[in-house]
Every structure is written in structure tokens, then in C-alpha cells.
Amino acid sequence: MxxxxxxxxxxxxxxxxxxxxxxxxEAVIAEAGNFMMMDDGIRMDTIFGDGSKQNEGFLGKVxxxxxxxxxxxxxxxxxxxxxxxxxxxxSFASPYPGKIIPIDLxxxxxxxxxxxxxxxxxxKGVAIGIEFSKKxxxxxxxxxxxxxxxxxxxxxxxxxxxxTMARKELGPGEKxxxxxxxxxxxxxxxxxxxxxxxxxxxxxxxxEGLFFASLTGPGTVYIQSLPFSRLANRVLQxxxxxxxxxxxxxxxxxxxxxxxxxxxxx
Numbered sequence: 001m002x003x004x005x006x007x008x009x010x011x012x013x014x015x016x017x018x019x020x021x022x023x024x025x026e027a028v029i030a031e032a033g034n035f036m037m038m039d040d041g042i043r044m045d046t047i048f049g050d051g052s053k054q055n056e057g058f059l060g061k062v063x064x065x066x067x068x069x070x071x072x073x074x075x076x077x078x079x080x081x082x083x084x085x086x087x088x089x090x091s092f093a094s095p096y097p098g099k100i101i102p103i104d105l106x107x108x109x110x111x112x113x114x115x116x117x118x119x120x121x122x123x124k125g126v127a128i129g130i131e132f133s134k135k136x137x138x139x140x141x142x143x144x145x146x147x148x149x150x151x152x153x154x155x156x157x158x159x160x161x162x163x164t165m166a167r168k169e170l171g172p173g174e175k176x177x178x179x180x181x182x183x184x185x186x187x188x189x190x191x192x193x194x195x196x197x198x199x200x201x202x203x204x205x206x207x208e209g210l211f212f213a214s215l216t217g218p219g220t221v222y223i224q225s226l227p228f229s230r231l232a233n234r235v236l237q238x239x240x241x242x243x244x245x246x247x248x249x250x251x252x253x254x255x256x257x258x259x260x261x262x263x264x265x266x
Contacts, residue, residue, distance in 0.1 A: 003155025170217025
């Protein structure tokens with residue numbers, strides 16, 4: 001099944017959303033929770049999996065959707081279809097500050113591998129599956145385990161990064177070392193492995209984890225500067241329940257200022 005040909009436009013700087021234009025009978029699939037707004041005339045349906053294997057029967061659909069549980073995603077996805085004449089628009093928002101990255105799968109030989117929570121939406125006909133690691137070490141220590149998502153087809157897909165995005169083009173044999181959580185995705189020609197940081201002081205006091213992700217070209221790699229896990233950890237560490245200081249930490253009044261401003265927590 002060929003993917004639908006969709007037009008799109010990305011708006012915003014740090015909190016972006018993508019607006020997709022649907023011709024009559026065109027559709028787009030998305031993960032739950034990414035929808036922002038849509039024109040009247042677009043129909044929303046919940047389906048098993050990504051809807052790319054509708055001709056395989058009920059059992060095929062269930063098995064395909066069941067694989068999504070391994071990535072921590074829902075069994076279901078949402079499909080939005082333009083059911084009337086005329087062009088209609090629908091928008092999907094990024095879940096946290098960062099960038100939305102358009103992926104034209106025809107430029108990557110029909111396959112792109114990404115972190116399991118990076119996928120945002122795609123044209124109908126694009127398949128969202130799982131990518132198993134063939135290397136035991138990567139599975140145990142790679143941060144994302146054995147499983148990443150793979151996006152396959154010949155249409156447009158959109159993935160999300162945290163913070164600022166960096167795109168790196170690696171030549172044959174060229175290697176890039178990356179924090180395991182900072183990988184957004186890469187092309188299927190990239191060899192992905194993990195590498196021990198090394199050194200007693202680095203291991204104990206470095207604060208960067210025990211392993212790097214080692215990416216070897218040729219191919220294209222997308223890197224994010226602020227993984228959501230890192231952002232969430234910093235927020236938790238700054239909270240009062242974790243011993244962090246509250247919003248008045250830089251004021252002369254301190255706790256007294258909180259009382260005066262109406263924040264009466266003790």
C-alpha cells in the first residue's frame with residue numbers, strides 16, 4: 001500500500017506544531033495525545049496498530065498491534081480522514097519543548113529507526129513497527145533496551161526531538177559517540193552499538209553514565225539536546241519533595257515572601 005501524499009507546514013520555534021493539509025480521501029495516522037485541532041469534515045477513527053495491514057485479517061491486525069506493546073505504546077492508533085470535498089487541515093502538537101522533524105521516507109530507502117517515543121504522526125500507509133537489536137550488549141546497556149521503533153513506507157512521517165536538534169551526516173567508517181538518551185533516530189545504514197566510557201574516575205564521578213552510544217556511518221543521525229527523561233529528572237530534583245528550592249529561592253524574603261504572595265505551604 002502506497003502512503004498518501006500529504007502537504008504540511010511546521011509552525012513555532014520551541015513549542016512547535018505541524019499542520020497537515022488533506023485532500024479528499026487522504027488520511028493521517030497519529031499516536032494518542034498528539035492531536036491539536038482540525039477542520040470540520042475530518043473524521044476520526046481508532047484502529048488497531050497503524051492501519052497499514054488492513055488486508056491481513058483480524059489476527060494479522062491483532063499481532064501487528066500487539067508488537068506495539070513491546071515499545072510501551074498503546075495497541076491503538078488514531079486515523080484522521082478527509083471525508084468530504086475540498087482541502088482540510090489538521091494539526092498535531094509537540095508534547096514538550098523541542099523540534100518537529102519531517103522525515104521523507106523515500107529519501108531514506110523506505111526505513112527510518114527512532115527512539116520509541118519520538119514518533120508524532122505520518123501519512124496513512126506508513127507502517128510503525130519495532131526494531132530489535134541483534135547485539136546483546138546494546139540490549140542490556142543501550143538505555144532503550146533491545147527495542148526501538150522503525151518507520152517504513154514511501155510517505156511522510158514526523159518525529160519529535162527535545163531541545164535543539166542536530167543532524168549529522170556520517171561517512172563510511174566515521175564514528176560518533178552520543179549519550180544514549182540523546183538519539184532521536186538514524187537511517188538503516190547506521191551501525192548502532194554501545195561503548196564503555198572507561199576509567200575508574202569517569203565511571204564513578206563522571207555523572208554521564210557507564211556507556212556511550214556508538215554510531216558508525218555511512219548514514220544520517222538526528223540528535224536531541226534535551227531528552228524528555230533528562231528534563232523530567234531536573235524538574236523532580238528541583239521540587240521541594242526532593243530537597244530542591246522553590247520559586248522564591250533567589251529572593252531576599254525567601255519563605256516570608258511565599259507567605260505574602262499566597263503560597264502558604266510549610
